[in-house]
Amino acid sequence: MKVGLIGYGKAGSAVAQVLSEDPRYALQWIATRSGKPVSVELGGASIPVTALSQDSLPAWLDQHPVDALVDFSNAASAAIYGEEVKRRGLTLVTAISSYDDDQLARIRALGAHAKVLCSPNITVGINFLIMAARLLREIAPFADVEILEQHFRDKPEVSGTAKKIAESLDVGGDKITSMRLGGIVGHHEVIFGFPYQTVRLIHDSIKREAFGTGAAFALNELRNCPNGFYTFDDVLMKRVRAQILAGGAH
Numbered sequence: 001m002k003v004g005l006i007g008y009g010k011a012g013s014a015v016a017q018v019l020s021e022d023p024r025y026a027l028q029w030i031a032t033r034s035g036k037p038v039s040v041e042l043g044g045a046s047i048p049v050t051a052l053s054q055d056s057l058p059a060w061l062d063q064h065p066v067d068a069l070v071d072f073s074n075a076a077s078a079a080i081y082g083e084e085v086k087r088r089g090l091t092l093v094t095a096i097s098s099y100d101d102d103q104l105a106r107i108r109a110l111g112a113h114a115k116v117l118c119s120p121n122i123t124v125g126i127n128f129l130i131m132a133a134r135l136l137r138e139i140a141p142f143a144d145v146e147i148l149e150q151h152f153r154d155k156p157e158v159s160g161t162a163k164k165i166a167e168s169l170d171v172g173g174d175k176i177t178s179m180r181l182g183g184i185v186g187h188h189e190v191i192f193g194f195p196y197q198t199v200r201l202i203h204d205s206i207k208r209e210a211f212g213t214g215a216a217f218a219l220n221e222l223r224n225c226p227n228g229f230y231t232f233d234d235v236l237m238k239r240v241r242a243q244i245l246a247g248g249a250h
């Protein structure tokens with residue numbers, strides 16, 4: 001699958017590395033706001049970098065066609081490439097977490113013309129943790145639930161992921177404990193207190209490359225989906241359902 005990556009900052013550069021090492025994908029180009037750097041060396045190839053602009057994008061896509069776009073830039077970019085996603089039916093995986101309601105509605109609407117996945121949290125691990133925690137909450141609603149998040153010393157706010165976990169388990173923010181320690185990249189733990197046992201679900205972020213693994217997973221899962229708007233949850237659940245059905249057949 002030929003892929004164009006939008007954004008080459010802290011996250012985008014790690015994502016580019018992962019995509020360039022994955023034999024399922026051929027990273028064709030990168031787009032940034034400034035068009036810099038001019039090119040990047042990845043996986044033994046020189047990948048061209050362009051400045052994302054509404055005027056030049058159609059010609060750029062004609063010359064450098066792709067099957068999918070992966071967006072790790074910012075919320076404004078979708079207005080620039082949206083029309084081309086629609087016109088060319090490009091698969092879109094966007095990791096932008098800061099869309100306002102209007103922007104999100106426009107991304108959603110692209111699902112009528114293409115396969116679109118939008119995930120403010122794109123690691124396989126965190127999405128799996130949330131899914132497993134929800135399942136356990138459903139099975140054992142009587143268990144006490146606490147959420148622990150640990151991050152680097154200078155992170156000021158409560159982790160958005162921890163808030164999302166709390167929301168998905170239907171518990172209040174008062175169940176979140178935050179610790180700020182040294183250089184921890186990201187630790188999320190959901191603790192279920194049963195009467196005679198304790199279950200802990202733990203996710204540790206190690207490197208930003210995990211975002212690339214998530215984007216690659218999402219692109220692959222979308223291959224078998226019809227056009228539409230998807231969340232990471234949707235594609236993960238599809239896989240789990242298929243696994244359960246396959247297990248039931250044995």
Ligand SMILES: NC(=O)c1ccc[n+]([C@@H]2O[C@H](COP(=O)([O-])OP(=O)(O)OC[C@H]3O[C@@H](n4cnc5c(N)ncnc54)[C@H](OP(=O)(O)O)[C@@H]3O)[C@@H](O)[C@H]2O)c1
Nearest residue numbers: 007008009010011012032033034052072073095120121122
């Ligand atoms: N869903 C997730 O799990 C997840 C994880 C990590 C990051 N993200 C999201 O990814 C985005 C990038 O994060 P980051 O930490 O990598 O930021 P960053 O280091 O500031 O990098 C941003 C990159 O996007 C480019 N960019 C900005 N506006 C653009 C535009 N209008 N058109 C094209 N390119 C544009 C920048 O280009 P210039 O350098 O030329 O300005 C730069 O390459 C953020 O929205 C963040 O929320 C999501």
